Amino acid sequence: MDTGIGGLMHGFSIALEPHNLLWCFVGVMVGNLVGVLPGMGVLSAISILLPLTFGMKPVAAVLMLSGIYYGAQYGGAICSILLNLPCHPPHAVTCLDGFPMTKQGRGGVALGITMMGSMFGAAFGILQMIFFAPYVAKVAFQFGAPEICALMLLGLLAGSTLAKGSPLKGVAMTMLGLLLGIMGTDVNTGVERFTFGIVDLSDGLELVALSLGLFGIAEFLRSVNNTAPLNLTYTKIKVADMMPTRDDMKRSAMPILRGTVIGSLCSCIPGTGPTIASFVAYATEKKVSKTPERFGHGAIEGVAAPEASTHSSVQGDFIPTMSLGIPGDAVMALLLGALIIHGITPGPRLIVEHPDIFWGLIASFWVGNLILVILNVPMIGIWVKLLMIPYKYLYPSALFFICIGVFAARNSLFDVGATLALGIFGYLLVLLKFEPAPILLGFVLGPRFEENFRRALIISRGDLMTFVERPISAVFLGFCLLLIGAQLYVRIRKPKFIDKPAIAGHGIE
């Protein structure tokens, strides 16, 4: 089972079971839908559906929830290209050239190239995972508590400083997340912490309540009466329009390849998810192009490269999550939380102990991406129609699904109230220019971080030097210092080599 091919065959036998296939289909379908609908987020969609999976087998649950994530990337591109709405951060940069192409009547071609780039990028990302993840896990087998601790620290630091917004605020948010994560009964001593005498909190804060508060309710509070009007002039697309010409294919072949490589590199660095990958890919294309002035006016390279990089990065994102148990961003943190709820301990042992989940997931990536292309190419007209659902009908319905979803997580109305409170708090944070995403990262890792920190210090008899004396953990801590140093350098010295698109990436939502 430890060889890639054998494992993959096993995975396909699992992913193609009718039951799992059905849930994989539901996942990518919902994902695509969420991607297409302006104003809906992947995080809320996964959180709403998470309670539904409690009755399912863990494999089916993970397949479905992951499907939402990568499915949304396909849908998000449609929204960016045809409506010029950067409703999904990774696709914001696609607007720059995708929408001008639409205005020139070449929106179909842009979508067609997007599909090809996506397929290629995703395939590369999955291959990377097949060969890379088991290897990473094998190395991680030797990690003790200090190494896990240092690695988590690196992951948290990267996740909070490399993402959008001010790194200081990102770190503050991560710490807040860690704090929220340790609410409830302490596993070592049985002491109830930060429960304020509320019985409902003794099990800790509910993951679904936190994520739906921060990314559901807070998002609606922000965007009610505050959404850009939809420009539906250019949304008539037929399947035949999607076929790119030979010239288009020739122009996009190299950008797709470069984008894919950039995406897979970005997925290897913790904290740099698909959003950064797509901006870097766009900036690179513009730099290598002989005619950079065409960018922004409908250059097909500007659509092909970022889309390919988004997809290879989205698939690569699963590597640290599945092989180390360290999520790179909020979506992965949520998936990790889902695994924990299903009683599966994430970490290097996952591949060996739950090969059906790991290989089944990889096989389902192939199946899911194939379904997505089938869903998107012949049925493009239906998706485009869905773009026209106005936000004023969407958010009230979504709000109800949030309420019932949170309730269903553990049949608790207290959690619904908590979600509301967290939503208001989350909106306050957004108003103060905080990014709430790292909170989720800290929340999921919080209990494990504390446990490993304690364990490491018990083993070393309270000697903090243990983190520096053990070589692997010292290397991780070195990376942490490097990260902080690089951030300080960029912020204080403001070197010239950081060009505008890369910086703009921190701003666009």
Add this chain to the structure above:
Amino acid sequence: MISEGRRDYYAGGLMILIGSGAAVIGSTYKVGGLTQMGPGFFPVCLGVLIVIMGVLIMLAARAGAKGGPDIMDAHHALPSHPDWRGWGCIIGSVFAFLVLSDYAGLAPATFFCVFIAASGDNDSHVKASALLAAGITVFAILLFSFVLHVQIPVLKGL
């Protein structure tokens, strides 16, 4: 509303408040030392660190690390005026769900949750909102009561 320049001061202040609160509450549990960590050790450390981050955020704001509002940053753009109607309706909608699902059952809870939320939009019409709410209610009863058996009765005798 908060002015653009004062934003980071408030942000830092909020962090200092949360951090010191966590540290104070955390210190009421057994803190212990590095050799024998008590349940209070981690919360106190985190609280202190959050306070430090709050101070740093304030200092960075003072140093004026950012010049002017970020025009690309639509997500964090301050609303031009407080939207009490929208906010009130969204909060009221969840609140209605909370109260009604406890006392009246799933059907009224769903209807009023959706109806109140829909009324938050400035262009909403009572009729359209009611129609949407009724549609979602029917769907919710079919899906959540009959298929998924969510633990809220459709109607409760008052």
